[in-house]
Each structure stands twice: as structure tokens, then as C-alpha cells.
Amino acid sequence: MLRLWDRFFGRMRRKAFFAHTVTMMGGTAVAQVITLLGTLILARFYLPSHFGVFSMFAGLVSLVSVWSSFRYEIAVTLPEKDEDAAALVQFSLLIVCSVSLVTLVLVIAAGRWLLPVSRIQDLHPWLPLLPLCILQVGSYNTLYNWCLRGRRFPGIVLARTAKSLFTVLGQLIAYLVVALPGGGLICGYAIGLAAGLGPILKRSKVVIASDIRWSRMLPVASRYADFPKKAGIGAFLDTASAQIPLIVLPVIFSSHVGGSFAVADRLFRGAVDFFSVTLGQVFYQRVASLRRDHEETTSLLLKTWKLLFVFFIGPSLLMLFFGREIFLLLLGSGWSEAGEYAAILSIGFIGQLVVSPTSLGLMAFEKLNLLLGWQVLSFLTMITALLLGFFFWRQDIKSFLWFWSCKEAVIYLLYGAILYRIHQRHEESLSV
Known part of the structure; x- marks a missing residue:
């Protein structure tokens, strides 16, 4: 009898894993298709030079965001206790806010120095949006892993789909109201990030609304201190290899x-x-x-x-x-x-x-x-x-x-x- 129950629950677990896998793969496919079709549509409105300005901006966001939480976000799924995981989420979000604030200071300080560089003058008006987008991406990545830990797969799929869909819609609408080169693509990108963050935030109210767990935060962060040292380097190199060409080629x-x-x-x-x-x-x-x-x-x-x-x-x-x-x-x-x-x-x-x-x-x-x-x-x-x-x-x-x-x-x-x-x-x- 016990063997029958074990087989039954084993099959159910395998079916649940398969269902979750299909859900995540389906969500990824839908988001990719939206992005692909969106690119084909947007290319009918925007010029290649506009995409050049946008690629510099998005590349900078990706390059900084990979370090925006010092890679602690990928450790959120590991603690046995939810209280420790929640403390790690809060610690990661504090780092994200700090990195975004430092980026804002650097943007303000370096703005005048970058202005004379002729090939990035079109990017200059949109640099103030850089800290905001880094904050959105860093928060999304951290809370994404919190939802992954809680197996909130439909919410994750909704977030991915919303992010892709509202990015394309935002870029199409911004084309009508933003005249500066590349500005419509950048504004739509920021809108898409906010839309993707919404479903994740809704499903992370417990950890966001709770009191900051200072007593747990530092011990848990110390326990997973290897992530910034080891996982961070590889992730940065991967991101840099993909994004630096998009930033540098418009300049060269x-x-x-x-x-x-x-x-x-x-x-x-x-x-x-x-x-x-x-x-x-x-x-x-x-x-x-x-x-x-x-x-x-x-x-x-x-x-x-x-x-x-x-x-x-x-x-x-x-x-x-x-x-x-x-x-x-x-x-x-x-x-x-x-x-x-x-x-x-x-x-x-x-x-x-x-x-x-x-x-x-x-x-x-x-x-x-x-x-x-x-x-x-x-x-x-x-x-x-x-x-x-x-x-x-x-x-x-x-x-x-x-x-x-x-x-x-x-x-x-x-x-x-x-x-x-x-x-x-x-x-x-x-x-x-």
C-alpha cells in the first residue's frame, strides 16, 4: 500500500515538474516571439541610428545591472528557511538601491565631460533614466528569484510577457511623442521594465512589506558571500562580451x-x-x-x-x-x-x-x-x-x-x- 502511495506522489511530482517546465518554456517562447515581431515592426518606424543610440543605453543598463545586487539575487532560492531567504531579498534590494544612487551621482558628475564626445551626444539627454532602469532591472532580478523559490511560475510568465509586450507598445507610442533620436526606444524600454516589474512586485508583497530583518540580514549575506566573488565575475564577463560591442561600435x-x-x-x-x-x-x-x-x-x-x-x-x-x-x-x-x-x-x-x-x-x-x-x-x-x-x-x-x-x-x-x-x-x- 505504501509503495502505491509513493508511486502516486512520485508521478504527481514529475507531472508538476513537467507542467512547470512547460509553463516556463512557453512563457519564454511567447516573450521571444513578441520581441522578434516587435523588432520587425519597430524597424519600419525607427532608423538604424535610433537603434544605435538605444543599444548604447540598453547595453549600459545590462552591464551595470549584472552587478546591481552583487549577485546575491541568485542565492535567494538556496536558504532552507523562508525567513533567511526574505532577509537575503531585502539585502539584495538595499544593494540595488545603493548602486542606482551611485550611478545617479556618476551620471550627474560625468554628464558635462561626456557632452563634447560627438558620437554619444544623442545619448546624453537620456542618461538620467539610467539609474531608474538599473533600479528596475536589479529589483526585477531579485524578486524574480523570490517568486522562483515560491514556484509562482504563472506570475513569472506574466511578468516576462508583460515586459516584452509593453516594451514594444511603449516604443511604438513614444515614436509619436518623442522627437529626439533613439528617445522613443529608450522611453518604451523603461515602460516595459516597469510593466514587467509589476506582476513580480504583486507576488512579493510579503517580503517587501515586512520589517527589515537586520538581525538575519548580515549573517545570511555573510554565508553566501562567495556569490559576489565567484558567480559575479563569470556573469559580468558573459554580459560584457555581449553588451560592450553594442556600446562601443556606435562610438567607433x-x-x-x-x-x-x-x-x-x-x-x-x-x-x-x-x-x-x-x-x-x-x-x-x-x-x-x-x-x-x-x-x-x-x-x-x-x-x-x-x-x-x-x-x-x-x-x-x-x-x-x-x-x-x-x-x-x-x-x-x-x-x-x-x-x-x-x-x-x-x-x-x-x-x-x-x-x-x-x-x-x-x-x-x-x-x-x-x-x-x-x-x-x-x-x-x-x-x-x-x-x-x-x-x-x-x-x-x-x-x-x-x-x-x-x-x-x-x-x-x-x-x-x-x-x-x-x-x-x-x-x-x-x-x-
């Missing part, structure tokens, strides 16, 4: 070039992020359960790569040979250069599309040092490419993009080789 070349690159990058990276989040989690769970069977894990890795390669090689080849025509059809007459950039970038992104969803294998085998080494390599090659672009290709964006795309292809080929070797030889490290 022009807002028009930066915006064309940003839109091409957004469309490719949207596919990478979607498959990394959805397929990547499934792959991680499967590898973690089979990690002592090197034949099974290696076979799973190769089958996953084969599936992704077959799935993406067709669209990538179409983009390589007909990128200009595809962008003209989807985005309009002002985006032919972006299509040419996308054609070049497709060579580098095919490696990301195939390898990135399996990158969590390094975590399954506890190879965190290798993961950090890869993040450092990616960051350094990105900085090197941008420096070469600044000194040698300031008047030749296509030569720079060919170098950039080949660089991406090579480092992801190397990443794939590392993953393959780890899946084949992981037994030695696990048995130690």
Missing part, C-alpha cells in the same frame, strides 16, 4: 552602423538565448543524471549538436547568401546594410547556435574553472577585436565584421572541442 563607427549591427545581433542572439534557456536546461538535467556514463553523455552531446546543426544550417545559409534581401523584405528599405552585416555575422553565430545550448555540461561535470577560463577568453578576444577595429578598420566596417565573425567561429569551435573532451574524459575527475 557611427550610430547608424551601431544600430544596424545591434538589430542583426538581436535577431541572432534571440534564437541563441531561446535555445540556451529551453533546450539547455533539459540537456543539463539529462547530462547530470548520466554524468558517470561517458559513452551516454558523449552520445547525447553529439546527437544534440547534430540536431541543432541540421535545424540551423538551412536558415544560416539563407542569411549568408540572401541576408540583404531578407532584411529588406522584413524590415524595410532602410535596413539593407543591416542585412549585409547579418550575412557576415551568420558564419559566427552558427557556432553559438549549435554549442551554446550544451554549455551547461561544464557545470554538470563541475568544471567551473574551465567555464571561467572560457569566459575570460571570450572577453579578451572581444576586447582585442574592438581595439583592432578602432585602430585599423574605422572606415571599413565590413572588414571588421568578417574578422569578428571568424573570431566567433574559431572560439566556439574551441569551446565545442573542450566540451567534447570533458564529456569523454570526465570519469577521471569524478572519481577523484
Whole structure:
């Protein structure tokens, strides 16, 4: 009888986990589709130079936000007691507020110094919004993990969907009322962040409205002090590798070039992020359960790569040979250069599309040092490419993009080789 009950509840738990997984994947898919369709619509109204200004602003927000709570937000799901988790949430929110305040002071102090830099003058009027957006993103990330801990999955999906939907709607409406270049996209972005934060705030009233737990806060923060030291560095390197090009390219070349690159990058990276989040989690769970069977894990890795390669090689080849025509059809007459950039970038992104969803294998085998080494390599090659672009290709964006795309292809080929070797030889490290 007891065995029957155990089987029943075991099945229910598996069904609940499957339902939660489907809910989260569905929410991610809906948010990604809204963002993709929104980009296609917005490109009919805004110029590439407007997207260049916006990419600088959004890149700065992302770059600062990754450190806005010192990465304590990802530890919110770990404490056994809800009281400790709530104290960690409050501590994270205090850090977010402090970082936002410091950013405001820096914006005020550096505003006059940045004004003479001609290629970021269009960004200058919107710098006061930077601390507000950092506050919104940092609060969202912290409370998101609180809701994740409480399994408030419908609320999380609602927040993601609202964030994407209201960003697009806000940017469309702001186009009619904001005349400054890029301002409509930036204002709509801030509106979307606020809309996404709303459902999360509603489901986090308990922790927000309660008294600050000073007696618990510092001991809990001390217990999870490794997160700023270890998780923070890798997260910053990942974010910097993706966002610094969006910030720097409009300065090196022009807002028009930066915006064309940003839109091409957004469309490719949207596919990478979607498959990394959805397929990547499934792959991680499967590898973690089979990690002592090197034949099974290696076979799973190769089958996953084969599936992704077959799935993406067709669209990538179409983009390589007909990128200009595809962008003209989807985005309009002002985006032919972006299509040419996308054609070049497709060579580098095919490696990301195939390898990135399996990158969590390094975590399954506890190879965190290798993961950090890869993040450092990616960051350094990105900085090197941008420096070469600044000194040698300031008047030749296509030569720079060919170098950039080949660089991406090579480092992801190397990443794939590392993953393959780890899946084949992981037994030695696990048995130690």
C-alpha cells in the first residue's frame, strides 16, 4: 500500500515538474516571439541610428545591472528557511538601491565631460533614466528569484510577457511623442521594465512589506558571500562580451552602423538565448543524471549538436547568401546594410547556435574553472577585436565584421572541442 502511495506522489511530482517546465518554456517562447515581431515592426518606424543610440543605453543598463545586487539575487532560492531567504531579498534590494544612487551621482558628475564626445551626444539627454532602469532591472532580478523559490511560475510568465509586450507598445507610442533620436526606444524600454516589474512586485508583497530583518540580514549575506566573488565575475564577463560591442561600435563607427549591427545581433542572439534557456536546461538535467556514463553523455552531446546543426544550417545559409534581401523584405528599405552585416555575422553565430545550448555540461561535470577560463577568453578576444577595429578598420566596417565573425567561429569551435573532451574524459575527475 505504501509503495502505491509513493508511486502516486512520485508521478504527481514529475507531472508538476513537467507542467512547470512547460509553463516556463512557453512563457519564454511567447516573450521571444513578441520581441522578434516587435523588432520587425519597430524597424519600419525607427532608423538604424535610433537603434544605435538605444543599444548604447540598453547595453549600459545590462552591464551595470549584472552587478546591481552583487549577485546575491541568485542565492535567494538556496536558504532552507523562508525567513533567511526574505532577509537575503531585502539585502539584495538595499544593494540595488545603493548602486542606482551611485550611478545617479556618476551620471550627474560625468554628464558635462561626456557632452563634447560627438558620437554619444544623442545619448546624453537620456542618461538620467539610467539609474531608474538599473533600479528596475536589479529589483526585477531579485524578486524574480523570490517568486522562483515560491514556484509562482504563472506570475513569472506574466511578468516576462508583460515586459516584452509593453516594451514594444511603449516604443511604438513614444515614436509619436518623442522627437529626439533613439528617445522613443529608450522611453518604451523603461515602460516595459516597469510593466514587467509589476506582476513580480504583486507576488512579493510579503517580503517587501515586512520589517527589515537586520538581525538575519548580515549573517545570511555573510554565508553566501562567495556569490559576489565567484558567480559575479563569470556573469559580468558573459554580459560584457555581449553588451560592450553594442556600446562601443556606435562610438567607433557611427550610430547608424551601431544600430544596424545591434538589430542583426538581436535577431541572432534571440534564437541563441531561446535555445540556451529551453533546450539547455533539459540537456543539463539529462547530462547530470548520466554524468558517470561517458559513452551516454558523449552520445547525447553529439546527437544534440547534430540536431541543432541540421535545424540551423538551412536558415544560416539563407542569411549568408540572401541576408540583404531578407532584411529588406522584413524590415524595410532602410535596413539593407543591416542585412549585409547579418550575412557576415551568420558564419559566427552558427557556432553559438549549435554549442551554446550544451554549455551547461561544464557545470554538470563541475568544471567551473574551465567555464571561467572560457569566459575570460571570450572577453579578451572581444576586447582585442574592438581595439583592432578602432585602430585599423574605422572606415571599413565590413572588414571588421568578417574578422569578428571568424573570431566567433574559431572560439566556439574551441569551446565545442573542450566540451567534447570533458564529456569523454570526465570519469577521471569524478572519481577523484
